[in-house]
Amino acid sequence: FLTQSPATLSLHPGERATLSCRASQNIASFLVWYQQRPGQAPRLLIYDAWKRATGVPARFSGSGSGTDFALTISGLEAEDSAVYYCQQRTNWPLTFGGGTKVEIK
Amino acid sequence: EVQLVEFGGGLVQPGGSLRLSCAVSGFTFSDYWMTWVRQAPGKGLEWVATIQDNGTEKNYAHSVKGRFTIARDNALNSLYLQLNSLRADDTAVYYCAKGHINCRSATCFDYWGQGALVTVSS
Numbered sequence: 310f311l312t313q314s315p316a317t318l319s320l321h322p323g324e325r326a327t328l329s330c331r332a333s334q335n336i337a338s339f340l341v342w343y344q345q346r347p348g349q350a351p352r353l354l355i356y357d358a359w360k361r362a363t364g365v366p367a368r369f370s371g372s373g374s375g376t377d378f379a380l381t382i383s384g385l386e387a388e389d390s391a392v393y394y395c396q397q398r399t400n401w402p403l404t405f406g407g408g409t410k411v412e413i414k
Numbered sequence: 415e416v417q418l419v420e421f422g423g424g425l426v427q428p429g430g431s432l433r434l435s436c437a438v439s440g441f442t443f444s445d446y447w448m449t450w451v452r453q454a455p456g457k458g459l460e461w462v463a464t465i466q467d468n469g470t471e472k473n474y475a476h477s478v479k480g481r482f483t484i485a486r487d488n489a490l491n492s493l494y495l496q497l498n499s500l501r502a503d504d505t506a507v508y509y510c511a512k513g514h515i516n517c518r519s520a521t522c523f524d525y526w527g528q529g530a531l532v533t534v535s536s
Binding site: 339341343345350351352353356357360362363394396398401402403404405406407408 | 464
């Protein structure tokens with residue numbers, strides 16, 4: 310089970326966003342992050358806790374292991390307005406967190 | 415360019431059936447595990463099912479096991495999801511997704527289709 314916090318984050322452009330994902334059991338580094346902009350399909354950002362997917366800007370970074378993980382967006386841009394989901398890939402069934410909505414003021 | 419296009423969504427009555435298709439291009443389909451993920455209106459993402467590259471291994475979410483069947487035709491570069499005994503809580507946008515090469519057994523997804531809406535209602 311994955312718990313994401315906060316539910317909503319409202320920040321100004323240029324600020325840093327830190328999103329949390331907590332697992333109910335040890336999932337090592339098998340944690341994935343996706344971004345979903347309104348009306349679009351999800352987009353892979355980070356896999357295995359910190360590995361950036363192809364084409365993802367360097368301002369997105371992932372960290373953590375075991376049960377506590379974070380996605381950091383350094384220098385928010387308007388296009389980062391989206392819902393961010395974490396997903397564990399340790400065991401079947403694969404599960405997602407409930408999401409964190411990032412709003413740009 | 416990698417493309418995934420879902421077909422077959424629509425309105426169906428409770429207890430009814432529907433078959434979703436996903437046509438892919440831009441990569442060697444037979445080399446990759448593939449997955450269906452759904453999203454109920456205004457809700458989060460839910461993994462539904464995954465199929466091995468050769469179609470042998472299949473994994474299902476508890477909520478759909480016994481009612482949904484994932485399949486593929488590597489000759490046609492197509493992925494399918496047969497939805498039977500549909501319920502109102504199956505109403506969702508259904509996405510097909512390609513497994514990332516660095517995530518074993520397609521446990522993370524690097525390309526997604528635009529989604530197909532399935533509405534279960536009388």
